[in-house]
Amino acid sequence: MFDxxxxxxxxxxxxxxxxxxxxxxxxxxxxxxxxxECTDHSLxxxxxxxxxxxxxxxxxxxxxxxxxxxxxxxRFASDNGLxxxxxxxxxxxxxxxxxxxxxxxxxxxxxxxxxxxxxLRPGATVITKxxxxxxxxxxxxxxxxxxxVQVASNPEFLAEGSALRDCLHPDRIVVGASxxxxxxxxxxxxxxxxxxxxxxxxxxSAELIKYASNAYLAVRLTFVNSMAEICxxxxxxxxxxxxxxxxxxxxxxxxxxxxxxxxxxxxxxxxEALVRTAGSLGCDLSLVETAIAANARHTQRxxxxxxxxxxxxxxxxxxxxxxxxxxxxxxxxxxSPALEIARQLVALGASVHAYDPTVPAGxxxxxxxxxxxxxxxRDADALIVGTEWAEFRSxxxxxxxxxxxxxxxxxxxxxxxxGAAVSEGFTYAGIGIPTQAPAEQDAGVAV
Ligand code: UDX
Numbered sequence: 001m002f003d004x005x006x007x008x009x010x011x012x013x014x015x016x017x018x019x020x021x022x023x024x025x026x027x028x029x030x031x032x033x034x035x036x037e038c039t040d041h042s043l044x045x046x047x048x049x050x051x052x053x054x055x056x057x058x059x060x061x062x063x064x065x066x067x068x069x070x071x072x073x074x075r076f077a078s079d080n081g082l083x084x085x086x087x088x089x090x091x092x093x094x095x096x097x098x099x100x101x102x103x104x105x106x107x108x109x110x111x112x113x114x115x116x117x118x119x120l121r122p123g124a125t126v127i128t129k130x131x132x133x134x135x136x137x138x139x140x141x142x143x144x145x146x147x148x149v150q151v152a153s154n155p156e157f158l159a160e161g162s163a164l165r166d167c168l169h170p171d172r173i174v175v176g177a178s179x180x181x182x183x184x185x186x187x188x189x190x191x192x193x194x195x196x197x198x199x200x201x202x203x204x205s206a207e208l209i210k211y212a213s214n215a216y217l218a219v220r221l222t223f224v225n226s227m228a229e230i231c232x233x234x235x236x237x238x239x240x241x242x243x244x245x246x247x248x249x250x251x252x253x254x255x256x257x258x259x260x261x262x263x264x265x266x267x268x269x270x271x272e273a274l275v276r277t278a279g280s281l282g283c284d285l286s287l288v289e290t291a292i293a294a295n296a297r298h299t300q301r302x303x304x305x306x307x308x309x310x311x312x313x314x315x316x317x318x319x320x321x322x323x324x325x326x327x328x329x330x331x332x333x334x335x336s337p338a339l340e341i342a343r344q345l346v347a348l349g350a351s352v353h354a355y356d357p358t359v360p361a362g363x364x365x366x367x368x369x370x371x372x373x374x375x376x377x378r379d380a381d382a383l384i385v386g387t388e389w390a391e392f393r394s395x396x397x398x399x400x401x402x403x404x405x406x407x408x409x410x411x412x413x414x415x416x417x418x419g420a421a422v423s424e425g426f427t428y429a430g431i432g433i434p435t436q437a438p439a440e441q442d443a444g445v446a447v
Contacts, residue, residue: 004067006033006245008191010207013037014087016080016112020056020265020332021129021156022093024163027061030068031168032191037075037083049076057331057358060164078187078304084116084124085277089189091154092140093129098269103106103276104133113143125150127186131210131270133277137203152177152186153203154209160264161329165349166244174199177205209275213286214270217255225298226433238432239414258431260337260386261299263326268292268335299337302412302431303344309408309429310382315349318405320380322373323387324356324364331358338386338419342367345384353380357389379405388413399422 010033015026018040026038032153036407045055052066068074072423077083084090092109099105111128120126126149128140140150145249153176177183183200199209228238236256246253262268271292278285310317326336333339342352346366354367355376360368370376373395377383383404385392401407407426409416414430421428427437 002031002064004031004071004073004357007188008033010034011189012087013189014080014083014090015093016083016090016116017093017108017130018049018055018076018096019093019095020058020090020160020163021158022433023049023054023056023065024058024061024158024167025091025093025129025156026074027064027068028164028167028188030071030074031064032189033073034189035073036068036433037077037086039077039080039083041078041080043078046076046078058160058163059329064164072405075323076345080112080115081119084119085121088121088124088366090116090124090126091129092126093156096132096269096273099270101276102272104269104273105129106132106136106139109136109140110143113140115147117144117146120144120149122148123150125152125182125186126381128207129154129156131155131214131273132207133211133264134204134207136207148187150177150182151203152182153206154186155206157210157213157279160332170197172199172207173199174209176201176203178203184447196315211270211274214267215274215285218262218264218271218295219288219291220255220269222294222298224256224258225261225431227293229298229301231432232434236432237434241432258414260302260341260387260431261295263327263335263337263340265332265334269337269415272415299340300344302337302410303341303348305383305410305429306341306345306384307348309410309427310406314345317350318379319345319350319352320377320383320404321345321352321354321367322356322376322383322385322392323369323389323414324359324369325387328387328389333359336387338384339365341384341386341412343352353377356387357391372406374399374403376402380409381406382410385409385411385415388415392416397421397426401425 006061013034013036015022015038018038026036030036033076054062070382094108096104137153166176175183175186187198189253231238242256245251275285275289307314321342345352346446352367353376360447401424409428410427411430418428418436422436425438429435
């Protein structure tokens, strides 16, 4: 249970959009003590939310939503205009998907701004929370067409799987506005704890901070995955390399885990959108362009590693895949490297049997999804660990070995214990670490 005693003086807030960001923000603001109305254009979604049923898997959010509904501090509705009429602050938490040409598609933001503009009460503040390209604040201001209304940018930095924690205990709260007073009013919504972590700035800087952070992290991961390839080629171990790098306080330990490539609903679209923005401004962002291309090549390299561990021929092989989401702790499969690898294996003629704790058994994009980690591995020629779900670490390797046709693992997240796998007779390959095989087997599998 969360402590639901208000910690701030209550304000009336509308949150438009009930995706990961809108829902987590609504729950957090209500928890802090505000009166929150969260809207969505999907009536079905609103009806379910009003009953406390969440459309996403996100730790803690369902619990807080339930508590806040019961406390009467949170409600769900479908009328954006009515919610805007009642609110002092309106947060835009709308999707900004990647458009056909790589640009962020701002049509949802524009449509809602046009819809709520005439309905806002004088003195209200409209805050863009969605990730939007630099300059969008101006567009929102123009579309609202209201001189008596303030506009601000307050980008979210929450990561799926830790969204509530990130929202309630952020590293920083960034607020961009045309005056410090407006920015402070928005910051005050987060309560006194926000002030030590506050960055007040202008709107374009706030918009750019979000893109710069995501692009930087994506480039960092591509760097690590490239180092992992060098490790595999030289016999070095990426785990030691990142431990050494991360001990330098200027680098830091976080976000240095190699994997099958970065994905999800943010990094791919945000890096593309930033590259488009830079291009349109005549600025050079070839570093990020290179990282995007290298990330795709890295995922392809993982598919090639799968081929190598099944004797060079994927067609006709039975391959188990653990994890289909883009990372652990979420049910989100958007731009998931694990799913992409599984799909490519199907396209190469493999029979792919998957397990993911968030995906019900059945057929998903040509893959047969099983209801347990072990049943997905029955008669498999190899197991690919695609997502770092904690439960994979506790699977009994002796049972696993007994059901598989060949004891071969490619762990793209380096989460299993290689020593334990080898002592159960597995050949174990990871990303950026030396492949290990039982003494009596050929340790020279070319991965
Ligand atoms: C990201 C940002 O972290 C967040 O601040 C922003 O608001 C939205 O985008 P999210 O997409 O939820 O959040 O996932 P994140 O945890 O950042 O991971 C992104 C990708 O990088 C995933 O594919 C993940 O598996 C991968 N990753 C992350 C690694 O491969 N190694 C790491 O060390 C960290």
